[in-house]
Amino acid sequence: MKKTKSCGARFKMVLEELDITTTGFADVLNISRAQNVHNWYTRGVPHYRMEDIARRLSVNSEWLKTGEGPKHAKALHLVDDSGNTFDAQSIRGTYRVIEPIDVELPFYKETAITPGSDKTHVIKDPSESIRLPRSNLDSLEIIHADAICARMVGNSMAEKIADGSIVAIDRGLTQIVDGEIYAIEHDGMLRIKYLSRVPGNAIRMRSHNSAEYPDEVFRPAQIEAENIRVLGWVFWWSTLSKRRPPVPFL
Incomplete structure (x- = not known):
């Protein structure tokens, strides 16, 4: 040897x-x-x-x-x-x-600031992440480090984005492009909405389920008072069927 x-x-x-x-x-x-x-x-x-x-x-x-x-x-x-x-x-x-073909996105969620508190904030959840194809991010010119994911809560965006769906967010695009979907932190609450600009530096939040959730318009003073900030542009979402269809004749 x-x-x-x-x-x-x-x-x-x-x-x-x-x-x-x-x-x-x-x-x-x-x-x-x-x-x-x-x-x-x-x-x-x-x-x-x-x-x-x-x-x-x-x-x-x-x-x-x-x-x-x-x-x-x-x-x-x-x-x-x-x-x-x-x-x-x-x-x-x-x-x-x-050099992966996938990119691992950190997961963010709305959670209580302290146990039992009604006050919430949006923070990273180290226990969860999701992988998306690198090519998808590259095709949208998204810097990988700017991409995060979160979960849709509620039916305000149904039938577009179902309750429980995972959404991917580009934090590099916070400038409002009228009619695009964004993730917003609203006084500690995580919200997914269509955003549009309104004259006077105001913004309009619109839900896809507009029959149950009417438009909301926020003036600059309200935006500051209610701690509204755009987290980023929502560029991808998942939707899982609510039930497995029964197979007939079995």
Whole structure:
């Protein structure tokens, strides 16, 4: 088993930089004894494992072996069946997506400022997110970091956006374009409405379900007093059927 002893120090340095223990790396390699990996610090990485170890640590194998050439292997990427491009580094068997075909949008929701309080605000919910195709955002010229999602509450936008639907919001577009749908924070309440400008710097909020929810017009003084702010343009929404249809003749 040929080994390159001089690479042991470099191997140790890379693990320490990435905060990977020898036990953790042994798990990645399916090696039952972590001591075997720890021994590589002094004995060097086995020659037959050199390319695989370098790939998993995203370093050039020649650098790991001899110390010559560039350290980092920026071109070491893997592509899965769905088209996602991954970093070649693997820690405990989990690859990190660096060029996904999807974009993960953080989830925002209306929640009480304090438990039991009637006062609410719109904040990020770290427990939820949703993925949308990167190509969809790119086609609308949406900066990925500006995109968030939220949930439609109520039937004011029925039959356009059903109660419970998830909506995607572009925070980069807060300027009102008449007749477009926007997410608004209204004194801590999350609302989804058509917006239009009204002379005198006022705004009109319109519901799709206008029979039950008449138009609302807010003058500048009201906008300030009621803490109305446009969160962004709603560019996508989901709608889930309320029930599964019964199958006849069963």
